[in-house]
Amino acid sequence: MELKRHPQNPVFMPNPMNDWEALNVFNCAVVHHNGLFHMLYRAQGRSYTSYIGYAVSADGVEWKRLDKPVMSPELPEESRGVEDPRVVEVDGTFYMTYAAYGVNGSRAMLARSDNLITWERMKPFEWDNKDHVIFPRKIGGRYVMLHRRPPDIWIGYSDDMENWTDHKVVMKPRPGTWEDLKIGAAGPPIYTDDGWVLIYHGVNQDNGRTYRLGVALLDLEDPSKVINRARYPILEPEETWEHRGDVPHVVFSCANPVVDGTVYVFYGGADRVIGLATCSLEELKDYAANG
Ligand code: BMA
Numbered sequence: 149m150e151l152k153r154h155p156q157n158p159v160f161m162p163n164p165m166n167d168w169e170a171l172n173v174f175n176c177a178v179v180h181h182n183g184l185f186h187m188l189y190r191a192q193g194r195s196y197t198s199y200i201g202y203a204v205s206a207d208g209v210e211w212k213r214l215d216k217p218v219m220s221p222e223l224p225e226e227s228r229g230v231e232d233p234r235v236v237e238v239d240g241t242f243y244m245t246y247a248a249y250g251v252n253g254s255r256a257m258l259a260r261s262d263n264l265i266t267w268e269r270m271k272p273f274e275w276d277n278k279d280h281v282i283f284p285r286k287i288g289g290r291y292v293m294l295h296r297r298p299p300d301i302w303i304g305y306s307d308d309m310e311n312w313t314d315h316k317v318v319m320k321p322r323p324g325t326w327e328d329l330k331i332g333a334a335g336p337p338i339y340t341d342d343g344w345v346l347i348y349h350g351v352n353q354d355n356g357r358t359y360r361l362g363v364a365l366l367d368l369e370d371p372s373k374v375i376n377r378a379r380y381p382i383l384e385p386e387e388t389w390e391h392r393g394d395v396p397h398v399v400f401s402c403a404n405p406v407v408d409g410t411v412y413v414f415y416g417g418a419d420r421v422i423g424l425a426t427c428s429l430e431e432l433k434d435y436a437a438n439g
Pocket of ligand 1: 232
């Protein structure tokens, strides 16, 4: 099974009118709320510092954006940028997980918002960790987060979103495949009656380094248990703008909102533009369970 690219791709491009987003706009969070797609996107200008901008759309294709970033580097660990936002709504509050990048490397961060535009930083999570994302509902009374201790996808649990415990490996790279170097979660896991559908990225050494997307099914009550992991990628670089950009041969996703049974996968193409690819949730779940 492969995702279907939207004919109007790429759906979001750098904006030369604003310094902070003049060069690259890529890995983005997207939530569908009150009938609109809300996008929080990573952006870079010539300084290569990453900011997070906001845009809104009725169809996921035509976007209107704010002129100023909604998140800019503020903390010492963010000195080189705020990267790769993922957003999820849990019990009426929006939570953003993002990576801080600074002189000491990267750190997994969290923030919260009631309106998707003003964000309040929360207690930072681990150093040398990223690709973290929160499940859209509590499981067994606790918040649950997938995260990445290189090169594996891990899971952790929390009562208050400040103290995270019971960390466990969920999935490891598979030697000799498209995902043999490292893996990380894409957007928030999708709830279905048969389990959590998890889209994730995998990296191998094709062309130096290639990023693709795959899918797995996690147990509903115990998402540290992998029910199945599909063998082949559901999206890999094919278009010119996925092969050439700032970093070549990359499709990288932080967003997979579901609207009326369709999964909208928004993804960065070669770290320069944003593309959209879709599929039905039924079909994706089926491939996650049996592929
Ligand atoms: C990863 C992340 C992503 C990026 C990808 C490809 O390590 O930093 O933000 O899209 O590399 O460059």
